[in-house]
Amino acid sequence: MKVQDIMTxxxxxxxxxxxLAAATEILWQNNCGTLPVLDSDGxxxxxxxxxxxxxxxxxxxxRASELAVCxxxxxxxxxxxxxxxxxxxxxxxxxxxxxxxPVIGADGKLAGILCLDEIVLHVQKTEGKEGISYDDxxxxxxxxxxxxxxxxxxxxxxxxGAAPAL
Numbered sequence: 001m002k003v004q005d006i007m008t009x010x011x012x013x014x015x016x017x018x019x020l021a022a023a024t025e026i027l028w029q030n031n032c033g034t035l036p037v038l039d040s041d042g043x044x045x046x047x048x049x050x051x052x053x054x055x056x057x058x059x060x061x062x063r064a065s066e067l068a069v070c071x072x073x074x075x076x077x078x079x080x081x082x083x084x085x086x087x088x089x090x091x092x093x094x095x096x097x098x099x100x101x102p103v104i105g106a107d108g109k110l111a112g113i114l115c116l117d118e119i120v121l122h123v124q125k126t127e128g129k130e131g132i133s134y135d136d137x138x139x140x141x142x143x144x145x146x147x148x149x150x151x152x153x154x155x156x157x158x159x160x161g162a163a164p165a166l
Contacts, residue, residue, distance in 0.1 A: 019065050
């Protein structure tokens with residue numbers, strides 16, 4: 001099974017200058033937890049999650065409307081391609097403990113997003129490599145949910161009150 005068979009194609013996104021209040025509204029209206037951050041040519045610059053926004057606002061003395069996405073977004077971003085095998089994509093999700101991954105087309109532009117939700121909805125009782133098995137999903141979830149050491153998961157820039165720029 002290929003990533004394109006299960007990815008979400010209608011992806012909501014924002015630009016690097018979008019403020020966190022506007023980004024939050026996009027997430028809320030579209031029931032999603034991640035926004036790809038795209039430049040004016042549609043190229044991926046980074047991603048921002050609802051958790052990124054919450055932590056950024058909780059560690060700074062400013063309003064959501066005063067903080068730009070580019071000050072908070074995660075970069076670099078782990079991605080996959082639409083023709084990638086889902087098992088390879090699951091391996092990337094496990095290795096980097098992420099739940100959502102942008103899918104980049106041959107033109108270098110955002111083609112979709114691979115979400116753990118969609119993976120779970122496509123799970124099958126199978127032992128073969130054709131579909132996604134229950135074991136594939138459970139092993140991926142276990143790796144993503146594995147506890148990290150506090151110091152290793154806390155960005156140095158957050159401790160200093162600054163955010164990584166795009």
